[in-house]
Amino acid sequence: MDTYVCGGCGWHYNGDTPFDKLPDDYTCPMCGTAKSLFKKVEG
Amino acid sequence: MAGALELKKGVYAVGALDPDLPEFDEALTPYGTTYNSYLVVDEQVTLIDFVRANFAAELLENIASIIGDRLIDNIIVNHCEPDHSGALPAIVKAYPAAQLYGTANAQKALAAYYPDSTYTFNVVGEGDKLDTGELTFHFIPMPMVHWPDSMSSYLPARKILFSNDALGQHIGSGERIDTEVAKEKLMDCAQNYYANIVMPWGMQVTKLLGQVAQIEVDMVCPSHGVVLTTFLPDIIAAYARWASGATDGHQVTIVYDSMWGSTAEIAEKLREEYEASKHHVNVFSLADTHYSVVIGDLIESRYIFVGSSTRYNHMLPSVAGFLSYLEGLKPKDRVGLAFGAYGWSGESVDDIAAALSSMGFEMKDPIKVQWRMAPEHN
Numbered sequence: 001m002d003t004y005v006c007g008g009c010g011w012h013y014n015g016d017t018p019f020d021k022l023p024d025d026y027t028c029p030m031c032g033t034a035k036s037l038f039k040k041v042e043g
Numbered sequence: 044m045a046g047a048l049e050l051k052k053g054v055y056a057v058g059a060l061d062p063d064l065p066e067f068d069e070a071l072t073p074y075g076t077t078y079n080s081y082l083v084v085d086e087q088v089t090l091i092d093f094v095r096a097n098f099a100a101e102l103l104e105n106i107a108s109i110i111g112d113r114l115i116d117n118i119i120v121n122h123c124e125p126d127h128s129g130a131l132p133a134i135v136k137a138y139p140a141a142q143l144y145g146t147a148n149a150q151k152a153l154a155a156y157y158p159d160s161t162y163t164f165n166v167v168g169e170g171d172k173l174d175t176g177e178l179t180f181h182f183i184p185m186p187m188v189h190w191p192d193s194m195s196s197y198l199p200a201r202k203i204l205f206s207n208d209a210l211g212q213h214i215g216s217g218e219r220i221d222t223e224v225a226k227e228k229l230m231d232c233a234q235n236y237y238a239n240i241v242m243p244w245g246m247q248v249t250k251l252l253g254q255v256a257q258i259e260v261d262m263v264c265p266s267h268g269v270v271l272t273t274f275l276p277d278i279i280a281a282y283a284r285w286a287s288g289a290t291d292g293h294q295v296t297i298v299y300d301s302m303w304g305s306t307a308e309i310a311e312k313l314r315e316e317y318e319a320s321k322h323h324v325n326v327f328s329l330a331d332t333h334y335s336v337v338i339g340d341l342i343e344s345r346y347i348f349v350g351s352s353t354r355y356n357h358m359l360p361s362v363a364g365f366l367s368y369l370e371g372l373k374p375k376d377r378v379g380l381a382f383g384a385y386g387w388s389g390e391s392v393d394d395i396a397a398a399l400s401s402m403g404f405e406m407k408d409p410i411k412v413q414w415r416m417a418p419e420h421n
Contacts, residue, residue, distance in 0.1 A: 008187060008247065009186070009187050009191065011191075029148075030148065030187075030191035031187045031191050031247065032184075
C-alpha cells in the first residue's frame with residue numbers, strides 16, 4: 001500500500017482515512033507542514 | 044555549580060553547568076555544555092525549562108537562592124527532550140501546585156517519559172499568552188526546532204526570547220553571557236551546534252526567524268550555552284545563511300578513512316588539485332576526527348568528497364557511520380565525489396557514490412585505485 005510521508009519532519013501518515021480524502025487544510029500533527037508537502041512513497 | 048545570575052530585572056538564569064560532558068546527541072562537546080533554565084519573578088513566579096535529571100538538586104538550590112520560600116506558580120516547558128525535562132519529577136514534587144504550559148506534542152511526550160509524576164498541564168499554541176502580573180509571555184511554537192514539541196517563549200516587556208534549542212551553543216566552559224566569550228569561539232560553537240543539531244530543519248528555522256524579525260528582542264536566552272546580547276545580530280545572520288541551505292562554491296570538505304595510506308594519498312591529491320584552483324580545502328581522516336567535527340566544517344561546503352578503502356567488499360565502518368550521520372542531516376545543494384583504494388574488489392567507491400547520490404548530490408567521476416596510485420600521479 002502507498003504511504004505518505006511528511007516533507008517537513010518525515011512522519012508517516014498511518015490513519016484510517018485514505019490520505020487523498022483528508023481535508024485540504026490537513027497539516028502534519030508533528031510539525032505542522034501542509035498536506036501538499038507530503039510525499040507519496042510507493043508501497 | 045554555576046549559581047543563579049540576574050540577567051534583567053526579575054529574570055534569572057538558574058540552570059546547570061556540565062563542563063566535562065564529552066558528547067551530546069552524537070556530537071562532541073569539547074567545552075561541555077549547560078542545561079539552561081530561567082526563572083522570571085513577577086506577581087507570579089515562572090520557571091522556563093528544567094535541566095538534565097542529574098542536575099535537579101542544583102536547579103532547586105538555584106531557584107531557592109532567588110525566591111526562598113515562595114512557590115513556583117508556572118512552568119513553561121519549551122521542549123521535552125530529557126536534557127531539558129529530566130528534572131521535571133523533582134521540580135513538580137517540590138512545587139506540586141505549579142501549572143505547566145507547553146504544546147500538545149510536549150504533553151504527550153512528558154506523559155510517556157514521566158508516568159509517575161503528577162502535575163497539571165495546560166496545552167498552548169500559536170498566539171496564546173500567559174499573564175504573570177506585570178509581565179506577559181507569548182508562546183511561539185517552533186515544531187522541529189528541535190523536536191515536534193519544541194516552542195519558544197517571548198517576554199515583550201523585557202525584550203527577551205527564550206529560544207530553547209534554537210540559537211544555542213555547547214559552551215560549558217563557565218561563561219554566562221556572549222560578551223564573555225571570544226567572538227570566534229562563539230561563532231564556531233554556534234556553527235557546530237547548528238550543523239549537528241538543527242541542520243535538517245532549515246525550512247522551520249527560516250519560519251522562526253521570520254517570526255523573530257517581527258518582534259523586539261535584544262536578549263536571547265537559549266537552552267544551551269551563553270545568553271546572546273551583543274552578538275545576537277551576528278548569530279541571527281549566520282542562522283539565516285545556514286537555514287537557507289546555500290553553499291559556498293569555493294569550499295571543499297574531504298573526509299576519508301584509509302587502511303594503508305593509499306586512500307589518504309588520493310585525498311591529498313584532491314586537496315592539491317582544488318587548492319591549485321583557489322578553493323578552500325579541509326581534509327579530515329575519520330581515524331582521528333569525530334564525524335561531528337567534519338559536519339561542523341562542511342555546513343557551507345559545496346564540495347563534499349568521501350573516500351574509503353575497501354575492506355572485505357565493504358567501505359570501512361567509520362565511513363559508513365559518517366554517511367549515515369550525514370544522510371540524517373539532509374545536506375542540500377552539494378557536489379560529491381567518491382574515492383578509494385582497494386586490493387582486489389573495490390566496492391567501497393561505488394557504495395559511497397550510491398549513498399551520496401541518494402542524498403541528492405550531483406556526482407563527479409569517482410576515483411578508484413587498485414593497491415596504490417602510480418608515482419606520476421602521487
